Amino acid sequence: MFVRITADSALRPNSLRDLGLTSESNALVSLSEFSYKKGTEIYGEKEPAEYVYQVKSGAVRSYKLLSDGRRQIGAFHLTGDIFGLANGAEHRFTTEAIVDTTVRLVRRQSLEIVAESDALVAKNLLSMTTNNLQHAEDHMLLLGRKxxxxxxxxxxxxxxxxxxxxxxxxxxxxxxxxxxxxxxxxxxxxxxxxxxxxxxxxxxxxxxxxxxxxxxxxxxxxxxxxx
Amino acid sequence: MFVRITADSALRPNSLRDLGLTSESNALVSLSEFSYKKGTEIYGEKEPAEYVYQVKSGAVRSYKLLSDGRRQIGAFHLTGDIFGLANGAEHRFTTEAIVDTTVRLVRRQSLEIVAESDALVAKNLLSMTTNNLQHAEDHMLLLGRKxxxxxxxxxxxxxxxxxxxxxxxxxxxxxxxxxxxxxxxxxxxxxxxxxxxxxxxxxxxxxxxxxxxxxxxxxxxxxxxxx
DNA sequence: CGGTGAGTTGAATCGCCTCAAAGGGGGTGG
DNA sequence: CCACCCCCTTTGAGGCGATTCAACTCACCG
CATH class of the missing domain: 1.10.10.10 (Winged helix-like DNA-binding domain superfamily/Winged helix DNA-binding domain)
Incomplete structure (x- = not known):
């Protein structure tokens, strides 16, 4: 990966809150920053989903490919957006930096563990997934009928x-x-x-x-x- | 609504389990059955989302309309499927019975209350929403590029x-x-x-x-x- | 048995795609 | 610092796949 570590990967409290996942139990979760050069891949479809990302600056495209190269971009992720979340065990999209991009990231696993005991975090996870779903639903209408x-x-x-x-x-x-x-x-x-x-x-x-x-x-x- | 009550709306334990929402705390949730004649509406877009539904028999289409009548069906719900779930406060699709259809339903509110205290239920809600999202993502590729x-x-x-x-x-x-x-x-x-x-x-x-x-x-x- | 609505098939049209060429902008190297 | 090159974008011409319009068949139902 063409990544460059631009900040600490220290254990910090409130890192969930930084991701918009408000938590009352200030669990310790590692929060790092990474930068991706324009055009580089952040993760690939079918890779294990190890991290959840938030765009600090830049822009990201997330897409699926057909075997003959046809591409469908499902979403653009802009500053503040969280992505890489709505996955089971593995990513369902490939994501790439559209321009030079810096992201914050947390281990997916630590999110799951916190969600287990913290209903508020669980609620926020659901709410973010629902937002993604709503966007996809609107986009189906656009793609199918406009x-x-x-x-x-x-x-x-x-x-x-x-x-x-x-x-x-x-x-x-x-x-x-x-x-x-x-x-x-x-x-x-x-x-x-x-x-x-x-x-x-x-x-x-x-x-x-x-x-x-x-x-x-x-x-x-x-x-x-x-x- | 052209609905016909075909079963009790009694308070029953395990009703969440009936909906596939496995619960350890056997909360009491009202579970009813309704039947819809072929072609009738179950709920409309923008209506408050009061219930969550499971198809007991029959088939359901859920769709969005543009103002000029163009229609995009987002999903078909077949026997066993749960629908009406992935909503915020209000439905984002209109749903209709494709053939004579019987559904089970629970109040959305009771689900939310249980999810608040039961991490397992919350997890299942998230997992079902994620499944819906995955379907929508695959469908975007179909609609955009196939x-x-x-x-x-x-x-x-x-x-x-x-x-x-x-x-x-x-x-x-x-x-x-x-x-x-x-x-x-x-x-x-x-x-x-x-x-x-x-x-x-x-x-x-x-x-x-x-x-x-x-x-x-x-x-x-x-x-x-x-x- | 007519009527009705769903489905199939054909012909013509249209919107978007494909192929092609030309016009910058920005970056790089001399 | 400038010239060149590459890539992105725009625009045009022609083609094609899906839509539109239309006719016909067939099952189902009163």
């Missing part, structure tokens, strides 16, 4: 909500990543963005590789039928 | 596994239901089944409305790329 324009609009709204909620976003992922998340090709994503630009629903700031996008959330929302 | 033939092959394999695991199945749901589950149209599903028939991968028994299907699981599996 048009390319609706998918891209929904994607932009989701990213705006999660990144800034301000109508100005800098996407960390490529067109190909977006396409594999939305079940489209990168060309179709590009065309949809151009179309939204032509419609005056979004604009680009600067001509940098990963553009900053200004968007009109109301107009986007009208393109993305939810109910 | 061809119509691969989708139908995957569907037949899933149904065979869950219904009989014998290579002979009687599908309870219509072509339209299958289509809305697979993100296709009913015509495309029909064409795919005809194609599989022509390829000698499946056969029909009788000419009844909901045919019995004989299938070659090995040949189907070779059409459905997973890894």
């Amino acid at each position: 048009t390319s324009l609706e998918r891209v609009a929904a994607f932009l709204l989701e990213m705006d909500n999660r990144l800034t909620a301000s109508g100005v976003i800098a996407l960390p992922m490529s067109r190909r990543d977006i396409a594999d998340y939305l079940g489209l090709t990168l060309e179709t994503v590009s065309r949809a963005l151009s179309r939204l630009h032509d419609l005056g629903i979004l604009g680009f700031v600067g001509n940098t590789q990963r553009q900053i996008i200004l968007l009109d959330r109301n107009q986007l929302a009208s393109l993305d039928l939810q109910p | 061809t119509s033939l691969e989708r139908v092959a995957a569907f037949l394999l899933e149904m065979d596994n869950r219904l009989t695991a014998s290579g002979v199945i009687a599908l309870p749901m219509s072509r339209r239901d299958i289509a809305d589950y697979l993100g296709l149209t009913l015509e495309t599903v029909s064409r795919a089944l005809s194609r599989l028939h022509d390829l000698g991968i499946l056969g029909f028994v009788g000419n009844t409305q909901r045919q019995i299907i004989l299938l070659d699981r090995n040949q189907l599996a070779s059409l459905d790329l997973q890894p």
Whole structure:
């Protein structure tokens, strides 16, 4: 693994709380930080699930591959997100750093042990899993029934909500990543963005590789039928 | 609601065990049975999630609708399956009986109370939610990246596994239901089944409305790329 | 026996994909 | 510091798979 240890792996109290897993019994759990260079794998599908991760900075994609290379990205993990959690004994996705990324991690086992005796931690585990499930359920609707324009609009709204909620976003992922998340090709994503630009629903700031996008959330929302 | 009470709603011990939620503390939880006629709604999206259900007999579809009527079925619930569980305060799907269906149900609230003090129950709740999540993750890959033939092959394999695991199945749901589950149209599903028939991968028994299907699981599996 | 709804099949259309080419941006090495 | 190269992105043209529209069959039911 191309990882670099950037912080202590000391035993610290409150580490569960750091992961959003509020605990009254301040169990001692090892909490480390790791950094992954852009494009490197964090863990692979079918690997034993040893750790649970939280994005400290950067962005992560988690995906499945078919044997012929077709890829479906199930989720993007952004700053603050916890991932690698919703697994049985082994990971069901491969995850990679989209940009240089730093994560915090705790041993999965220590979480399970604490959850055994601490109902609050158990509750939070369930609640996080339920959130993941809800996201997957919404995404099934998108993948099964929405048009390319609706998918891209929904994607932009989701990213705006999660990144800034301000109508100005800098996407960390490529067109190909977006396409594999939305079940489209990168060309179709590009065309949809151009179309939204032509419609005056979004604009680009600067001509940098990963553009900053200004968007009109109301107009986007009208393109993305939810109910 | 077009429901008919077919059994007692008496307080019974072991009712959690009946739902597969093994409990050491045999809490008293009300367990009822309800029957739904073919095509009737069990609960609607956004309704408060008052009960958790287990299919005693029959089959259930659970789906989301877009405002213009496009439908995505997220799951089919067959005999023994528990559904209505993976929700926060309110349901995220509408569920309907596909055929005449009898369900057992427990109040969601009583489950939560027991889970509070019983780590085993809490663990089972988490494990069931994780199973739902895994199904949704696999389905995202299908909806985002598989061809119509691969989708139908995957569907037949899933149904065979869950219904009989014998290579002979009687599908309870219509072509339209299958289509809305697979993100296709009913015509495309029909064409795919005809194609599989022509390829000698499946056969029909009788000419009844909901045919019995004989299938070659090995040949189907070779059409459905997973890894 | 008509009526109805589910299923199959064909023909035409359409949306997205594939293939291709051209335009930058950013990074690297001279 | 600049030139070159590589990769990402955009855009166009053509093709294809799935959808749409339509006709017909068949089981089931009054």
